[in-house]
Amino acid sequence: MASPEEVAFGSLLFWGIAMMLVAAGCLLLFLVTYQKRLLQQQLRLRTAETLHQQALLAAVIEAQEGERERIGQDLHDGIGSTLATAKLLVNRLGSQPGPANAPDLLTLVEELMATAVQDARSISHSLYPAVLARFGLAEALQHLVDVANETGTLRIGLALHYPRPLALRQELALYRICQELVHNAQKHAKGATRLDVALQQRGERLVLTVEDDGCGLPAPAGGSPAPAVVAGAGLRNIDVRVQMLGARLHQQVPAAGGTCFRIELQTPEQPS
The missing domain is CATH 3.30.565.10 (Histidine kinase-like ATPase, C-terminal domain)
Known part of the structure; x- marks a missing residue:
């Protein structure tokens, strides 16, 4: 028959082991919960980063389209209209008989062509500034x-x-x-x-x-x-x-x- 001391020691050992198991279970539960929250936070961060990258890509595309629209407008309103006017003057110069003010018309055509060349250089520079690379x-x-x-x-x-x-x-x-x-x-x-x-x-x-x-x-x-x-x-x-x-x-x-x-x-x- 076990002595009272042995019974007390066995009871203490049992409760000690039980407390250790409960502590280990709580620790395991904490680690699982922490890992789950960490994964959820990483998922939210990745989702936010993905949304940000998508918004940035959309903004880049919008910016590119805006620049293309501006360049197209410059080509139409600037070089396009200048060349159209020069073409009309050249047609007048080529008519039979030629106009009396042909020298003045020729001078005007030369000025228009110089303007078109300058506009083309300006648009080219806006597309990519060569001076920057050099x-x-x-x-x-x-x-x-x-x-x-x-x-x-x-x-x-x-x-x-x-x-x-x-x-x-x-x-x-x-x-x-x-x-x-x-x-x-x-x-x-x-x-x-x-x-x-x-x-x-x-x-x-x-x-x-x-x-x-x-x-x-x-x-x-x-x-x-x-x-x-x-x-x-x-x-x-x-x-x-x-x-x-x-x-x-x-x-x-x-x-x-x-x-x-x-x-x-x-x-x-x-x-x-």
């Missing part, structure tokens, strides 16, 4: 500003501090962003007399700023502050490129008026 982003921005100052009424200033060039793909994206912002300001910055463009390396950040002194953004109903990003096909294109760069876009209304766009991009550390 000389880099700084020279491409300088060329963009010089051309805009020659052809537009809005005076554009440029400040450059770009000692650490990026890869060509990133430079092309930044160039397109600046090109779109300059075009947007020329078209929509009411009352603006000056546009300032700056590309500045600030430590590990590269900052592109485009600021005009126009009337600024229209205030939304209710007197609430201006939105961070204004809707529009051009600005949606900019937003797509900003996301592809992994950069940040800030849109502000300075106290003095106008509109300021600032794109900030983290650049890799310069090797020592």
Whole structure:
């Protein structure tokens, strides 16, 4: 017959084993629940990433279609109409008998053809800026500003501090962003007399700023502050490129008026 001490020890051992089994079961249940929640979270993240990639792809396609539409309109309204006018003049020159003002018509045809050549070069440059591939982003921005100052009424200033060039793909994206912002300001910055463009390396950040002194953004109903990003096909294109760069876009209304766009991009550390 077991002694009371042996009975007490056996009872204690039984409860100890039972508690260990309960603890092991709770731990196993926790691990299974944690793993299940982790898998669900990973699935949600993958789903969100997939949706984001789909939205980004749709925005890229929309941007490409918008650029094609703009190029088609430039070809139709610019080169197309110029060549059509030149063709009419050439037909007049080829009529029998020839017109009395044939020399003047010939001079006009030459001027029209020169205009068509210039328009073709401009469209070609907008499709792919050769100066960017040859000389880099700084020279491409300088060329963009010089051309805009020659052809537009809005005076554009440029400040450059770009000692650490990026890869060509990133430079092309930044160039397109600046090109779109300059075009947007020329078209929509009411009352603006000056546009300032700056590309500045600030430590590990590269900052592109485009600021005009126009009337600024229209205030939304209710007197609430201006939105961070204004809707529009051009600005949606900019937003797509900003996301592809992994950069940040800030849109502000300075106290003095106008509109300021600032794109900030983290650049890799310069090797020592």
